[in-house]
Structure formats: C-alpha cells, structure tokens
C-alpha cells in the first residue's frame with residue numbers, strides 16, 4: 001500500500017483542461033478555442049488560442065462575424081491550432097498529439113499534417129457539416145492522423161486565482 005492519491009486527474013483531463021484554460025485567453029466574443037500539443041511521453045510542448053497576429057490590435061481589428069471581408073474577423077484571426085504549432089520553438093512535432101476544444105479546419109489540418117502531429121483529441125465538432133471541416137477530415141484521414149473525440153468525465157474543477 002503506497003497511500004497514493006486516487007482522485008488525481010487523468011492525462012486526457014489534464015491536457016484538455018490546459019486547452020480549455022488556454023482558450024480562456026481568446027478575445028473572440030463568439031467562439032473561444034484552445035489547443036495544447038503534447039509529446040508521446042506526455043510532455044506539454046506548446047499551447048495556443050485563437051486571436052489576431054502579433055501587432056494586430058484586439059481593439060482595432062474587427063471581431064464581427066459578418067459584413068465586408070475586410071470588416072469582419074475571418075481574414076485576420078489565427079486559429080488556436082496554428083498558433084500552438086507556431087508557438088513551438090523546440091524543433092520537431094513528429095509523433096505529437098494536439099488536444100483542441102474545437103475540431104480543426106482545413107487550413108489547420110494542413111499545418112497539423114505537415115508538422116508531423118499524428119493524433120487529434122477534440123471536443124466540440126460544431127462545424128462538422130461545413131465544407132472546411134469535411135475537407136479537413138478528408139485530408140486528415142488520407143494522411144492517417146488519428147481522430148479521437150474527447151470523452152467527458154464530467155469532473156468539475158474550480159480554480160481560485
């Protein structure tokens with residue numbers, strides 16, 4: 001008997017929890033997305049959330065969803081997954097897993113495949129019927145990236161910060 005604690009969080013809860021926390025930094029009023037990239041030996045390599053590129057002010061660029069292309073957010077936001085990949089400064093992501101709170105779009109799928117990430121653990125798939133996500137799954141499946149839906153445990157974690 002080692003007396004070890006039994007209610008510690010699992011690896012999946014830990015990494016999806018970090019992804020959720022990372023998404024809480026997003027300034028997007030409609031959808032906050034977080035991502036956490038993890039090595040095969042359970043080390044966190046990088047994190048990201050959706051937002052405008054460095055130097056593009058959150059107060060000056062538009063957060064609107066509609067209107068002229070130059071007046072809404074879609075040309076300007078960097079997705080959480082791409083930010084997590086680009087934030088990594090350590091070399092190769094070969095064999096890594098990305099935990100992400102929303103299924104990756106086609107553009108992030110390309111970056112995921114090309115960076116060597118081999119597994120995606122995702123939570124929401126609210127845009128699954130859109131061409132971007134259908135194309136994303138086509139490419140990810142062709143490339144042999146493992147797609148795994150996060151299994152909720154319903155554990156509640158309260159943080160006092």
Ligand SMILES: Nc1nc(=O)n([C@H]2C[C@H](O)[C@@H](COP(=O)(O)O)O2)cc1CO
Nearest residue numbers: 030031033050077079080102103104105
């Ligand atoms: N996988 C994703 N990762 C992301 O970081 N995003 C970002 C881009 C936008 O800032 C926001 C989506 O805005 P909306 O269309 O739900 O109002 O989430 C979007 C997707 C969807 O494919």
Ligand SMILES: [Zn+2]
Nearest residue numbers: 079104105108
């Ligand atoms: Zn994307």
